[in-house]
Amino acid sequence: MRSPTRLAALARLSAERAGPDGRTRRLPPAGRRRLPGWLRSLLVLGVGIAAALTVATPGNAQIGPDAAATRTIQALAVGDLSAVPEDFPQVMNYTPGTARLADGSLRVINPNGSCSVPGEGRPFDFAVACQAHDFGYDMLRYAQRRGAPLDPAARADIDLLLDHDLRLQCAADSTPASCDATVALFAAGVGFNSWRQVSGPPVDTSGLPRTAGLVLLALAGGGCLVTARSRLRPARPGRRRRLRPFRRPGASAG
Numbered sequence: 001m002r003s004p005t006r007l008a009a010l011a012r013l014s015a016e017r018a019g020p021d022g023r024t025r026r027l028p029p030a031g032r033r034r035l036p037g038w039l040r041s042l043l044v045l046g047v048g049i050a051a052a053l054t055v056a057t058p059g060n061a062q063i064g065p066d067a068a069a070t071r072t073i074q075a076l077a078v079g080d081l082s083a084v085p086e087d088f089p090q091v092m093n094y095t096p097g098t099a100r101l102a103d104g105s106l107r108v109i110n111p112n113g114s115c116s117v118p119g120e121g122r123p124f125d126f127a128v129a130c131q132a133h134d135f136g137y138d139m140l141r142y143a144q145r146r147g148a149p150l151d152p153a154a155r156a157d158i159d160l161l162l163d164h165d166l167r168l169q170c171a172a173d174s175t176p177a178s179c180d181a182t183v184a185l186f187a188a189g190v191g192f193n194s195w196r197q198v199s200g201p202p203v204d205t206s207g208l209p210r211t212a213g214l215v216l217l218a219l220a221g222g223g224c225l226v227t228a229r230s231r232l233r234p235a236r237p238g239r240r241r242r243l244r245p246f247r248r249p250g251a252s253a254g
Contacts, residue, residue, distance in 0.1 A: 065150045069143035072108075073154050076136055076161055079106030091142050096135055099128045101165055102172035107132035117189065121166075124179050126186075129165035133158060133190075137202045144201040152199035159194055163187050 068085040075083040081098055089095045099109050102125070113134030115121045120130070136158035143150045166186055170179035193202075 064148060065154075066143040066146050066148040069139050069146070069148075069150055070154070072139050073136065073150065073157060076108065076132070076158065079108050081108050084108065085142070088142055091145055092138050096138075099131065101128055102169050105165075105168070107165070108135050110134040110138055115186075117186065121182060121186065124173055124182060125169055126166055129162060129169060132165060133162040136161065140201040141203065144203070149201055155194055155199045155202075159187075159190050162190060 072083045072085065079098055081096065084096055085091075094110065094112060096108050097111050098106055100106055107128060109128060109131035111131065113131035115126050115130035120126065137155075140150055140155060140158070163183065163186075166183040167180065170176050170183060173179045197203075
């Protein structure tokens, strides 16, 4: 049989665990810290805003796309310099030229353009393909400055032509396998940047919504990781009440 002292201690422990309604409360597992409600709400809100930003769609132009720029985009694959709008040098502040790829294909290029990656694709000769891609992007900027931006499909066509031209250059290289691997990296970078800029004209502000969304997602992910680590970290043990040892009546203390 349990002594009255031990039974009284167990009764007090049960009362401490019981809630106001008399029901037994479930104590949190040892070593886990509960995440504050305001922080959970903030994380949910941040993830929601980030998701909305990263799925942003291209804005619709108020008027039809620029007809001259559209014709030029369609003529990129044949290198027709005569298709370039007459006012292009005045609007974009340079005069485009032409250059040939390894198989003799003609391209309209931006003479000042280059591959926007470290090393510019060396040792492979991607200069003409990148300069032609830069000119295509300049046509997108030209149409925007004229107040009639092109459809997002125009940027996709320009990116596809770059992939074609880079692989064409690889066919003339002595190490096609390494060249193709480099082209795959180029294509991934170009595709991500076009997605980030919502397939619109490649200007600085066009990538802000999705860039902000990616930053918010990264912050939310970091916050979740830090929170998870803090919850898994054992809590500092507090001072616990110890029950008096049970002794039978009449037993000596020694």
